Amino acid sequence: MIAEAGHYALVLALALALIQGTVPLWGARRGDPVLMGVAGGTALGQLLFIGLAFAALTTAYVASDFSLLNVVENSHSAKPLIYKITGVWGNHEGSMLLWVLILALFGATVAAFGVNLPMRLRADVLAVQGWVGTAFLLYLLAASNPFTRLDPAPLEGRDLNPLLQDIGLAVHPPLLYLGYVGFSIAFAFAVAALIEGRIDAAWARWVRPWTLAAWLFLTLGIAMGSYWAYYELGWGGFWFWDPVENASLMPWLAGTALLHSALVMEKREALKVWTVLLAILAFSLSLLGTFLVRSGVLTSVHSFAVDPARGLFILVILAVFIGGSLALFALRAGSLRQGGLFAPVSREGALVLNNLLLTTATATVFVGTLYPLALEALTGGKISVGAPYFNATFGPLALALLVAVPFGPLLAWKRGDLYWAAQRLWVAAGLALAGGAVALYLDGVTSVLAPFCVAVAAFVIIGSFAELAERTRLFRAPLGETLRRLAGLPRSTWGAAFAHCGLGLALLGITAATAWNAERIELLRPGQSFAVAGMDLVLTETGVRDGPNYQDFVARFAVREGGVRTATVESAKRVFAVRQMTTTEAGLVTFGLSQLYVSLGEIGNDGSVAVRAEWKPLVLLIWIGPLVMAFGGALSLADRRLRVGAPRPARRRLQPAE
Amino acid sequence: MTRKGRRLALIAIAGVVLAASAGLVLSALNDTIVFFSGPTELVQTPPPPDKRLRLGGLVETGSVARSGASVRFEVTDGAHKIPVVFSGLLPDLFREGQGVIAEGRLGADGVFTADSVLAKHDETYMPKEVADTLKKQGTWKGGTN
Numbered sequence: 001m002i003a004e005a006g007h008y009a010l011v012l013a014l015a016l017a018l019i020q021g022t023v024p025l026w027g028a029r030r031g032d033p034v035l036m037g038v039a040g041g042t043a044l045g046q047l048l049f050i051g052l053a054f055a056a057l058t059t060a061y062v063a064s065d066f067s068l069l070n071v072v073e074n075s076h077s078a079k080p081l082i083y084k085i086t087g088v089w090g091n092h093e094g095s096m097l098l099w100v101l102i103l104a105l106f107g108a109t110v111a112a113f114g115v116n117l118p119m120r121l122r123a124d125v126l127a128v129q130g131w132v133g134t135a136f137l138l139y140l141l142a143a144s145n146p147f148t149r150l151d152p153a154p155l156e157g158r159d160l161n162p163l164l165q166d167i168g169l170a171v172h173p174p175l176l177y178l179g180y181v182g183f184s185i186a187f188a189f190a191v192a193a194l195i196e197g198r199i200d201a202a203w204a205r206w207v208r209p210w211t212l213a214a215w216l217f218l219t220l221g222i223a224m225g226s227y228w229a230y231y232e233l234g235w236g237g238f239w240f241w242d243p244v245e246n247a248s249l250m251p252w253l254a255g256t257a258l259l260h261s262a263l264v265m266e267k268r269e270a271l272k273v274w275t276v277l278l279a280i281l282a283f284s285l286s287l288l289g290t291f292l293v294r295s296g297v298l299t300s301v302h303s304f305a306v307d308p309a310r311g312l313f314i315l316v317i318l319a320v321f322i323g324g325s326l327a328l329f330a331l332r333a334g335s336l337r338q339g340g341l342f343a344p345v346s347r348e349g350a351l352v353l354n355n356l357l358l359t360t361a362t363a364t365v366f367v368g369t370l371y372p373l374a375l376e377a378l379t380g381g382k383i384s385v386g387a388p389y390f391n392a393t394f395g396p397l398a399l400a401l402l403v404a405v406p407f408g409p410l411l412a413w414k415r416g417d418l419y420w421a422a423q424r425l426w427v428a429a430g431l432a433l434a435g436g437a438v439a440l441y442l443d444g445v446t447s448v449l450a451p452f453c454v455a456v457a458a459f460v461i462i463g464s465f466a467e468l469a470e471r472t473r474l475f476r477a478p479l480g481e482t483l484r485r486l487a488g489l490p491r492s493t494w495g496a497a498f499a500h501c502g503l504g505l506a507l508l509g510i511t512a513a514t515a516w517n518a519e520r521i522e523l524l525r526p527g528q529s530f531a532v533a534g535m536d537l538v539l540t541e542t543g544v545r546d547g548p549n550y551q552d553f554v555a556r557f558a559v560r561e562g563g564v565r566t567a568t569v570e571s572a573k574r575v576f577a578v579r580q581m582t583t584t585e586a587g588l589v590t591f592g593l594s595q596l597y598v599s600l601g602e603i604g605n606d607g608s609v610a611v612r613a614e615w616k617p618l619v620l621l622i623w624i625g626p627l628v629m630a631f632g633g634a635l636s637l638a639d640r641r642l643r644v645g646a647p648r649p650a651r652r653r654l655q656p657a658e
Numbered sequence: 659m660t661r662k663g664r665r666l667a668l669i670a671i672a673g674v675v676l677a678a679s680a681g682l683v684l685s686a687l688n689d690t691i692v693f694f695s696g697p698t699e700l701v702q703t704p705p706p707p708d709k710r711l712r713l714g715g716l717v718e719t720g721s722v723a724r725s726g727a728s729v730r731f732e733v734t735d736g737a738h739k740i741p742v743v744f745s746g747l748l749p750d751l752f753r754e755g756q757g758v759i760a761e762g763r764l765g766a767d768g769v770f771t772a773d774s775v776l777a778k779h780d781e782t783y784m785p786k787e788v789a790d791t792l793k794k795q796g797t798w799k800g801g802t803n
Contacts, residue, residue, distance in 0.1 A: 234750065344667045356672055360679040367683055381693075384712055384761075388690035393682045521727040521746060573750075582750040601747035602724060610724060612747045 003068055006056025007147040013049035013104070014137040016042045020107075021130030024123035025195075036119050039126035043111035046133060047104040054101050057146050058088050067153035070094065070146045076159035076578055078549040086169040087160045092294060092310075093146035095173060099290070100136045102174070102181045107133065110185060110210075117206060124192030125185070132184050135317045143313045159549065159578035168228030176221030176248060180286040182214025183255055187283030190276045191325055194332040204266035204275065209637060211262060211279075215255045216633035222248050223626035234584025234599040236614045238513070238622050241390045246369040247289030250362050254282040257358035260351045268340040268413060270348055273333045274355070280329060284322040285362070291318050292369070343415040350408035350416070357401040364393040402456050402507060405500050406463025409493075410470065424466050425459075432459035443515070450515035453507060460504030464497045495636030499629045506625025509593075512618035521612045523604065529560075533615030535596065536560040540568075542609060550576045552585070555600055555609055559589055571598045571611075593620045692761060697738040705764055713740060713770055714759045722754055733758060733770070740764075744772040751777035 020042035027035025060068050061084045064077045074091040075084060083090075089098040107129040114122050140146070189207045193199040225248070230238045239245060258278040264271045291314045342348035368385045375381050406428060410421035436455030443451060468474075471493070472485040518533040529538035538558045545552045552572040559567040571587035587598040594617045601610030694712040695705075705711055718732035718739055728745040731754075742760050752758060752775065760772035 234747070341664065344664060344671070349668075352668065353671070356675050360675055364679060364683050367687075371687065382712075383694065384692045385687070385690065386692060386761075389686045392686035392690060393679065396682060397679060523724065523726060584750055599747065602729075604724070610747055 002056045002059050003065070003147045003149065006053040006060075007145065009049040009052040009056065010137060010141055010147075013046050013053070013100075014134065014141060016045045016049065017130050017133035017137055019130075020046065021127050021134050024130075025127040028120045028123040028127075031120075033119060036123035039123050039130075040111040043104070043107040043126050043129065047101075047108035050097075050101045050104045050137075053147075054088070054097055057094060057097060058085060061085065061088050064157065066155065066157055067149055067151070068146075069148045069150045072150055072154055072157045074160050075157040076549060077156060079160060079165070080548050082167070082170065083160055083165045087164070089173050090160050090164040090169050093140070093144045096136065096140050096144055096294065097146055098173065099177055099181060100133065100140060102177045103129070103133055103136065103184060106181060106185055106210075110188075114206075120196065121189075121192055121203075121206075124195055125188045128188035128191045129184065132188070132321070135321070139310075139313050139317060143310045156578075159576065162550070162574065162576040162579060162581045162583045163232060165549075165576075165583075166228065166232055168224065168232065172221060172224045172228055174221075175217050175224055179214050179216075179218025179221050179255075180248075180251060180289060182210065182217060183251060183279075183283040183286050185210040185214070186255075186258060186279040187325070190279035191328060193276060193336075194325075194328045197332055197335045199272050199276065199336050201266050201269050204262045207275075207279065208259070208262045208266060211255060211258050211282075212633055212637050215252070215259055216630045216637070218248070218252050218255060219626050219630045219633065222252060223623050223630075227623050231586050231588060232583065234586050236519075236586070236597045236599065236612075236616065238510075238619070241368070241385075241387045243369045243373075244293050246365050247292045250365055250369075251282050251285040251289060253358050253362040253365070254278060254285050257355045257362075258282050260354050260358075264348050264351050268342065268348055270340045270342060271352070271355075272336045276333065276336070277329060278355070278359075280322075280325045281359075281362075284318075284325070285366075287318050287321060291315060340414070342413070345411065345418050346416040347408065347411045347413045350404065350411050353404055354401065354408065357397050357404075361394055361397040361401070364397065365390065368393065399453070399456055402460050402503060405460050405503065406466055409467040409496060409500075424470050425463050428459055428463035428466055431462050432456070447515070450511055453511040453515075457504045457508035457511060460507065461501050462504075464500035464504065467493065468497055491639040492636040495632040495634075495639065498632030498635060500632075502625045502627070502629030502632060504625070505621045505628055509618050509621025509623075509625060513616045513622060516617050518615040519612065520614075521601070521610065523608045524611045525606075525608045530611075530613070532596075532613045534561070535566075535615075537596075537598065537611070537613050539609065539611065542607070545572075547574070549578065550574045553600075553603060555611070557587065557598060557611075559596065567596075569596070569598055571600050573600050573603065590620070593618045593624070595619050694759075696735045697733055697740045698735055700740055700764060700770075701738045707766055708763055710761065710763055712759055712761045713742070713764075713772075714757070715740075717752065717754050717756055717758050719754045733760060740770050741768070742770045742772050742775075744775050746773075746775070748775055749777040753777070 020039055023042075024036050024039035027033070027038065057070070059065075060071050061075055062081065064071065064075060064084070066072050066075075070091060070093050074094075075087050079087065087094075089095045107126060110117075110122070110125060110129070114125070117125070186207050189203065189210070193203055222245075225245070226238045229240070230236065258275065261271050261275045261278055265275045291311075294310070294314060340348075368389050372383050372385055375383060406425055407418070407421050410416075410424050411418070432455045435458035436451045439451035439454040440448075468486070468489065471489060472482045474482050477485075520530060520532045522530045524530070524539040526539050526541055529536050531537075536559070538560060540556050540558050542553070542555045545554050552574050554570055554572045557569050557571070558565050559569060567589045569587040569589045572585040574583045574585050575581075576583070584599050589596040589598075594615070597614040597616055599612050601612060603609050692710050692712050694714060697713070697715050700711075700713065713733055715733040715735040718734045721730075721732040723730050728743055729748060730741060730743050732739045732741050734740075742762075744760065744762075756777065759776045760770060761774045761776075762770060762772035764770050
């Protein structure tokens with residue numbers, strides 16, 4: 001009964017989405033406020049009904065209702081409650097339901113907080129949201145209904161994929177979807193602007209907070225996924241250049257570019273056409289990501305079921321939205337009036353360079369991800385494009401961008417002075433060179449790349465705060481004045497500094513953990529030990545332990561430094577009975593920002609265990625970097641000038657010369 | 659600078675970046691692409707030495723042996739077998755008689771030295787390349803995939 005109610009709620013949501021996609025648009029053309037006003041109610045109603053459907057599916061999971069096919073295939077009565085709840089989106093149908101739920105959430109937020117948007121723009125934006133909602137609700141109902149019944153109902157379910165039975169499932173997909181789907185707002189604003197044929201600085205001011213919020217969630221989602229893969233897959237890697245990962249990286253890169261170009265548009269009314277195009281691209285890449293991951297084109301832990309009909313359906317959605325919006329762009333972009341002029345060396349110029357490098361980097365990832373698929377479809381040839389390709393293409397572009405990052409905020413709008421900016425950065429550059437030299441010395445001059453990356457990272461980390469130092473007259477004015485100026489700086493300035501600094505932190509972590517990683521694999525029996533990175537790892541005991549729906553083979557280790565026991569660590573092989581599947585539960589010992597990673601391999605008949613230990617220096621920075629970036633994003637979002645829905649500053653404040 | 663001059667400068671910079679990255683992409687695609695082949699293909703047309711490739715097939719039952727840090731096994735497609743040496747931990751889903759992909763180089767002695775080994779992700783998933791190879795060899799026993 002509850003399942004049928006959920007199913008029915010989805011149908012009602014589809015009906016509302018159809019109304020939302022048509023009536024307000026018609027109203028906007030006729031200038032009829034009543035028809036335009038329909039948008040708000042339908043958006044809120046959609047959220048209500050999709051929320052009900054989601055609650056219905058969750059209820060079925062929690063109650064282990066095995067008359068639902070979806071629950072049977074992905075749940076088990078012995079599964080811990082947390083995984084019964086997160087298992088709702090740990091499968092194809094449920095994850096698409098989460099997708100539309102978040103879409104409806106964003107639509108409802110625009111409806112609720114966008115009250116001071118111009119009425120026509122609001123109606124158009126929500127109508128475009130309605131189209132996206134219609135497409136995906138149709139897809140859910142027609143091709144991947146989570147409420148399909150099974151008769152007769154089996155007594156027990158087939159359990160959730162053990163790799164997904166982790167707290168990561170509670171965090172990673174919702175965050176990632178908040179990012180992916182959040183770009184739909186920027187997309188809707190862009191399409192609405194094209195329909196209206198009019199766009200101005202205010203448009204950018206409304207789009208920026210939404211883009212920033214989506215970007216912030218996507219940043220956290222990608223970082224969380226990376227950490228999850230790191231500890232769960234047992235390989236100790238944090239990024240594999242897997243097509244599925246690339247599918248989330250591409251919208252992130254395009255979204256980052258969009259954030260920066262929207263800034264130019266808000267401040268200087270330049271780059272209008274380009275910003276609109278980026279907004280379309282960012283969401284198109286999100287849709288492409290959804291297609292790649294959910295269609296079964298790629299086989300990975302992310303693709304749940306291979307059903308050609310579904311792939312085709314998503315492909316059609318993809319073609320309609322990307323093709324349609326790009327066609328609209330081609331038709332209407334000419335009517336958007338170009339804005340302010342600027343010299344190549346200026347804040348605008350720096351942001352254009354940022355956009356250029358980010359979009360080319362996106363393109364290299366795009367080629368590397370889709371080339372094997374295209375080649376196989378066209379010639380049947382099977383190839384794989386892996387890390388070497390991305391290191392050779394994405395790497396140089398990203399490094400070039402990072403070197404440029406600290407310069408950007410120091411250049412004035414319209415016409416900047418590169419020499420002046422460089423003078424402001426000499427402290428950062430000096431410290432960066434020193435850092436690089438130290439790295440080169442510690443490395444024993446085996447390679448130049450890693451010390452170079454350390455220098456770039458240090459330059460970004462320190463250089464990110466050069467603008468703050470300059471604007472507060474650090475060391476040139478009395479400390480009191482510096483502090484007073486520091487407190488008076490807009491939060492978005494702080495936000496930019498932290499976001500840029502986070503990039504540097506992540507680069508430092510990636511460099512150190514990749515270049516100075518020490519690995520050792522040995523067969524050990526209890527009592528035996530081996531040395532890794534100056535530490536001794538002793539296998540003290542092994543044993544078997546029962547969990548709710550699994551059994552662990554546990555190995556306990558002592559870590560000794562200079563003969564002194566400094567830590568103990570447990571690593572396990574977890575065997576899930578229902579699916580007869582094993583997962584690796586890596587043991588992690590944290591020393592400051594570095595970690596010792598212990599994972600188990602095969603267990604021999606003679607009581608020996610294959611043990612792999614890896615010393616990963618500064619590895620935690622890889623994920624602390626994105627956290628700092630997201631923190632910067634949140635600071636910017638809290639800036640009064642950017643507050644969601646804020647129409648205009650309450651009073652014009654005099655801006656300090658930038 | 660005039661408006662036209664500025665625009666030209668921007669276009670020139672954009673052109674340089676695009677040309678440079680197009681060059682990077684093309685050269686990287688030439689150097690880093692890894693082709694996939696099955697044991698029979700490797701036996702019939704041996705690749706040039708030191709060419710990275712992916713070898714896919716089934717793990718021969720009873721062939722897995724570990725000695726210290728390295729492990730040996732054979733990859734078969736029913737017709738031919740290729741011995742593989744791998745220094746590392748095998749993935750959780752690696753099992754005898756199941757699909758596997760090894761990436762590395764085929765030595766002159768006919769032994770494949772792998773630096774990474776991938777196994778299927780869950781019960782119903784087999785690396786697509788492996789499934790296709792098996793279908794081609796006529797040893798496919800799986801379902802509708």
